[in-house]
Amino acid sequence: MFISFEGIDGSGKSTQARLLAEALRKEGLDVVLTREPGGSTGAEEIRALVLQGEPDRWSPHTELLLFTAARRDHMERVITPALTAGKVVICDRFADSTRMYQGLSRGDIRALVDRLHDMMIGREPDLTFLIDIDPAVGLARAKGRQGHEERFEDFGLDLQKKMRAGFVDLSHLFPDRFRTINGGRSPEEVAADVLRYTQDMAADLKKAP
Template sequence: MSARGVFLSFEGADGAGKTTQLRRLAARLRAQGREVVETREPGGAPGAEEIRRLVLEGDPARWSAVTELLLFNAARRDHVERTIAPALARGAVVLCDRFADSSRVYQGVVRGAGAELADSLHALAIGIEPDLTLILDIAPRTGLTRGLARGTAEERFERFGLAFQARVRAAFRDLAAANPARCRLIDAEGDEEAVAARVWAAAAPLFEARA
């Protein structure tokens, strides 16, 4: 690996299996002898985890789209400063469950804050992108059913409903098409092993290039 580490994000609608596939990839990379940092958004650092509760819990109408966007960027800044940047600086692999693309899709496109505002805030406050983004693509009804079945308090976005999840899926597909050099669309239907094989097929060239 090069001196700088590798930064990979997992994206997709709620219930697409991002966390499961991130953990599987982390285990595979650790078996190869790599240092791997597993992290998530919102969260991944103490201050960011406090903001996580504000944006993922409570009534769906709790925040406007622009307020949400600002909160997510505040959490992301703390996350990058305290977790992601130090890990990359020491040459680790960072696997992140969601990153800026979620803000572009959820707040920028689907909630209506505007893609331009999402991009401008990211450029101003964050300034880094993953080396590779894996977008797990799943039928909205399947993802929503999975998300609600978790039974946690973090269901604010699931409670926007099925039509919302369908718009999220469409926006992620558009994002993948617009960023082919960075983004890979992964079919997330089927069993975990089959999806993991698709994830590795997409990710392996990145790690082979940095071996």
């Protein structure tokens, strides 16, 4: 099974991806925890290009090509081999983030994002958790990390508000795949909800030959 976590910056999705991986490993499952952009050597190199520097460093179209190149390498080297081997893959962000950050926020190129995804990736997660949080709270959390990968946070609160609305719309567009979780609570409370949604899946995987 292929599980992704989505949400605005500072939503806590990275923490929840890690906690779910730990919980499923305790259930006896073989889990690969990865992230985007990144997850493979080549994709991590592209990550440094797209997440660092000034906000206007790349155009939306260039960003889209860079993210897609990183995702293709990630799929070839990490995700597809793990799924073929029967492992559970948990990914911190996937194509839905590109649909939002490049397709919606930086230019009206959503249709182009989907066409390129169909051509070069051709795979959606089996289950996507949207960790939903107030944009102001999420941005404050993200800026409080004081890291080097703050290029998108530097676009400000308006972008986070637009992204939050976009993710909610996306969850309505793909209701069979998305599960929306209230991220404005303690990490433990959020993790409990996430695990409840995955327990049946974990049980089915343990029964598989």
